Amino acid sequence: MTFESAKSLSPSLEDYLQAIFWTVAAKGTARAKDIARQLEVKASSVTGALQALAQKQYVHYQPYEAVTLTAEGFDEATRVVQRHSIVREFFAGVLRLNDAAAEEKACRMEHCLGADVTDRLAALTEFVRTRPEVGEELSRLLAEQCRVADTPGRVQGKSVTVADLRPGQKAAIVAVRSEGALARRLVDMGLGRGALVEVEGIAPAGDPIRIRIRGYRLALRRSEAAAISVVGR
Amino acid sequence: MKSITVALAGNPNSGKTSVFNLLTGAHQHVGNYPGVTVEKKEGQCIHRDWRITFVDLPGTYSLTAYSAEELIARNHIQEDRPDVVVDVIDASNLERNLYLATQIMEMDVPMVLAFNMSDLAERRGLKFDLDQLSRLLEMRIVPTVGNKSQGRTELLDAIVETAGAERRERIHRVTYGQEIEDKLLQIQQALDRSDGDVVARYGRRWLAIKLLEQDEDVMSKVHDQKVLEVVGRSVVHLRTILGDEPEIIMADRRYGFISGACQETIQNSVERRHDISDTIDAVVTSRVLGLPIFLLLMYVVFFLTFKIGSYPMGWLEAFFGMLADAITSHWSDGHVEWLRSLLVDGVIGGVGGVLVFLPNILLLFMAIALLEDTGYMARAAFVIDRIMHKIGLHGKSFIPMLIGFGCSVPAIMAARILDNRRNQLTTIMVIPLMSCGARLTIYALFIPAFFPPHWQGPMLWLIYLIGIALGIVAAKVLRLTVFRGETMPFVMELPPYRMPTSKGVLVHTWQRGWLYIRKAGTVILAVSIALWFAMNFPKPPADRLEGRSAQEARQEGLRYSTVGRVGLAVEPLLRPLGFDWRVGTALIGSVAAKELFVSQLGIIYAVESPDEEAPSLREQLRADYTPLVGFCVMLFCLVSAPCIATVAMTRQETNSWGWALFQFFGLTALAYVLTLLVYQVGRLWL
Incomplete structure (x- = not known):
């Protein structure tokens, strides 16, 4: 248990870890000032947080040098980012909050939720997402009872892949779920863990799709894109 | 004068070809790698007192054993040991291009980076600290602009300097993290205790890396069971603690190494817009x-x-x-x-x-x-x-199939644009089913001879559609049988749009033309002459030609020749299709070129001007055959034996007589069965 507590993170450190995750996804490494800008805090407080994270062996950090995630740090960050995305999608997709409110409230609420809660939220969100009739019923209910203006159900379930993204959406890769030649080819082309992808468009026949990854454009079939798990931003 | 060999590696679309043209000028030789259809280009140049031979490796993104191109590039570096490897890098797409460089670095061969299209990258707001990057990667880096002929002398200087330099142990290299490095060390120790030959040839660390990646090619070269056991245990262990295949994690770490290097050496002054x-x-x-x-x-x-x-x-x-x-x-x-x-x-x-x-x-x-x-x-x-x-093909198969409607010969050559062997072979096999222009002369003779005017248009459409439908079915069947296997990932780069240079386009065009003349041309010529002999010999004895007109003499000559005799001999075989010896003889002659079918028939019927406009030929055909037979002739010509030029081209592009003959006899057999069915069923109805 002592080991567990040494590894556990405060809400604020979890926010730092998320910020580092997204900066690394976009740029490969993160500098203290990128993190400060993203979290809207002073550079001096970033230093303290980075030291704390380095002590827990989640990041590689030397003063004045760029920050990268350790393997352990990447896994922890993925957990935190995924949890954030589950809560946000639940707020937006089931409770029909608008995007900004969903994002803001998820930021505040996510830290105290354990896996027991987030798993159920994810399942519920997925349920609503895959059954449009339930979504419509839910919208009607919320409109009557809570005077919520009907917002279209912008919902994502728990296991999002590149194939689920709409043009213009960005997401970070958390895993490539495939084997052999395809998996290797995807990773060789730069679609590895932590990389940021953006869907740019879809072919006239609906397949393949074109994406941007590591600064260049790539086309892949939906069946291949479905092997790449991501978390949306 | 000292001679050295330099291999040119690089990603597709990195401008490798333009750098190759820049280095070698017109002194190039295009061929194939032995046993495969991957193109091999070589060129030479003389720089100061060095004679440099350049080998252009296939453009690849990586060096795995999953594709023929990557294996060839890798084997060339490992087995032919060039004195220097030049890796051509697209400077505006640095991360992915350096991924290949990290893998070549692991093979411990002297390297130079050609930092190509550096002008474009700078215009996009990228600033490079090349000195720093050069120190990090421990190799010379030369900015080049291949299509504007910039950087040639500097690159050649860097090459000869690197070739002459003393070899040193690398300081910086990709490190794969504690867990993987431990296992790499264990495998290396196991290798030290085993077959020294393989280890000496490939290097310990590279072998260990490839073994841990479970590279099929390398696994088959290491026979020591003890080594393979250590590898097997390591893979299982890493899979458990890292939650993924080691090769995937290792690829990730290479990108990690690159991100680190880029962070230190690139400044991006403009946000991407x-x-x-x-x-x-x-x-x-x-x-x-x-x-x-x-x-x-x-x-x-x-x-x-x-x-x-x-x-x-x-x-x-x-x-x-x-x-x-x-x-x-x-x-x-x-x-x-x-x-x-x-x-x-x-x-x-x-x-x-x-x-x-x-x-x-x-x-x-x-x-x-x-x-x-x-x-x-x-x-x-x-x-x-x-x-x-x-239909089991790749998007790029469209162009060869389309060109097939004009002529199968360039179409088969166009299948080169497909980079997967199975896709290329499937496409080549079905191209002759796209009805080519030469076969149109046959339809133009037969359709008006047998069908009323308002049926002529639909008839022509029907023939073309039958060809397309057969092509689709054949492609599907081939992919499920002969060319069965995992569909290759589509995953395809969409390179930035660029202005092509006239020089690049002309060099490419000329090389294809020359390859055709040299390889397919000689075969076509040889078979044409052989066929000429078969159509003209043996000659009928002089007394059989006495008192006959010129046309009748030609008719008699053809009937008496080898082709005519074969036509007569196969008549029993063609009877069930409704064909007689005349059609048979013309069909054999049409193997030289499909349009010859018409002129052959002309000779057989001894008509004066044997072209499709000749009404007399149409009338004679109408007198001798039913519309059903006419249709069957067209069907047979559509599907059957491609002409010799096509056979020669298939032989050249597949690099195998086996595939060429498979296509020839496969399509002929298909035509026979199909025509037999149509004729026999049709006879019951009509």
């Missing part, structure tokens, strides 16, 4: 305009190849016609006439038959070079892939 390629893509691949633009450009390619190509083809035909006439008129009658005929009909006809395809091939490959160099080719595949994928 919409560039011109985004704007073009928004139109060219859009839902509404994507397909129309694609179809329009495909029409332009077809038009350019065959319509514009018909003019130089006409000139060539006229030239060879004049040559033949000149010889005939200066060669007095009765003076070794067979030799005159051999020269005029066999040799000149044969050479003409080879060169007549050249304008098509040159124009088609010019169009393909333009599509590829601008970057549209990848978009074309992107737009049409859904449909082609349904």
Whole structure:
């Protein structure tokens, strides 16, 4: 248990870890000032947080040098980012909050939720997402009872892949779920863990799709894109 | 003078070809790697007192054992040990391009980086600290602009300097993290205790890395069971603690190494904004305009190849016609006439038959070079892939199939644009089913002979549609049987749109044309001459020709010749299809070229002007055959044995007589069965 507590993170450190995750996804490494800008805090407080994270062996950090995630740090960050995305999608997709409110409230609420809660939220969100009739019923209910203006159900379930993204959406890769030649080819082309992808468009026949990854454009079939798990931003 | 060998590696679309042209100028030799259809280009140049031989490796993104190109590139570096490897890098797309560099670095060979298209990268706001990057990667880096001929001397200087430099142990290299490094060390120790030969050839660390990646090729080269056991245990252990295949984690770590290097050496002064390629893509691949633009450009390619190509083809035909006439008129009658005929009909006809395809091939490959160099080719595949994928092919198969409607010969050559062997072979096999222009002369003779005017249009459509349908079915069947296997990942780069250079396009076009003449041309010529002998010998005895007209003499000559005899001999075989010896003889003759079918029939019927307009030939056909037989002849000509030029081209492009003969006999067998069915079933109804 002592080991567990040494590894556990405060809400604020979890926010730092998320910020580092997204900066690394976009740029490969993160500098203290990128993190400060993203979290809207002073550079001096970033230093303290980075030291704390380095002590827990989640990041590689030397003063004045760029920050990268350790393997352990990447896994922890993925957990935190995924949890954030589950809560946000639940707020937006089931409770029909608008995007900004969903994002803001998820930021505040996510830290105290354990896996027991987030798993159920994810399942519920997925349920609503895959059954449009339930979504419509839910919208009607919320409109009557809570005077919520009907917002279209912008919902994502728990296991999002590149194939689920709409043009213009960005997401970070958390895993490539495939084997052999395809998996290797995807990773060789730069679609590895932590990389940021953006869907740019879809072919006239609906397949393949074109994406941007590591600064260049790539086309892949939906069946291949479905092997790449991501978390949306 | 000292001689060295330099291998040129690099990603597709990195401008490798333009750097190769820049280094070697016109001194190039194009061929194939032994046993495979991957193109091998070599060139030479002399720099100061060095004679440098350049080998252009296939463009690859990685060096795995999953694709033929990557294996070839890797084996060349490992087994032929070039003195220097030049890796051509697209500076505006650094991360992914350096990924290949990290893998070549692991093979411990002297390297130089050609930092290509550095002007474009700088215009995009990227600033490089090349000195720092050079120190990090421990190799010379030379900025080049291949298509503007910049950086040649500097690159050559760096190459000879690197070749002459003392070899040193690398300080910086990709480290794969504690867990993986531990296992790499264990495997290396196991290797030290085993077959020294393989270890000496490939290097311990590289072998250990490839073994841990479970690379099939390397696994098959290491026979020591103890080593393989250590590898097996390590893979299982890493899979458990890292939650993924070691090869995937290791690829990730390479990108990690690159990110680190880039962070220290690149400054991006401008945030990425919409560039011109985004704007073009928004139109060219859009839902509404994507397909129309694609179809329009495909029409332009077809038009350019065959319509514009018909003019130089006409000139060539006229030239060879004049040559033949000149010889005939200066060669007095009765003076070794067979030799005159051999020269005029066999040799000149044969050479003409080879060169007549050249304008098509040159124009088609010019169009393909333009599509590829601008970057549209990848978009074309992107737009049409859904449909082609349904029949088991790749989006890029569309162009060869389309060209097949003009002529199978350039079409088969165009299948080169496919980078997967199974896709390429499947496409080549079904191309002859796309009804080519030469077969149109047969339909033009037969359809008006047997069908009333309002049926003629639909009849022609029907023939073409049967060909397309058969092509689709055949492709599907081949993918499920002969060419079965995992569909290759589509995952295809969409390179930025670029302005093609005239030099690049012309060099590419010329190389294709020359390859055709040298490889396929010789086969076509040889078979043409052989066929000429078969059609002219043995000669009928002089008394059988007495008192006959010229046409009747030709008729008798053909009947008496080898071809005529074979036609007669196979008649029992063709009877069930409704064909007699006359059709049989014409069919055999049409193997030389499909349009010969018509002139052969003309000779057999001893009509005066044997072309499709001749009413007398149509009338005779109508008198001898039913419309059902007429249809069956067309069907058989559509499907059966491709002409010898096609066979020669398939032989060249598959690098195997086996595939060429498989195509020839497979299609003939298909034609036979199909025609048999149609004729026998049709007879019951009509």
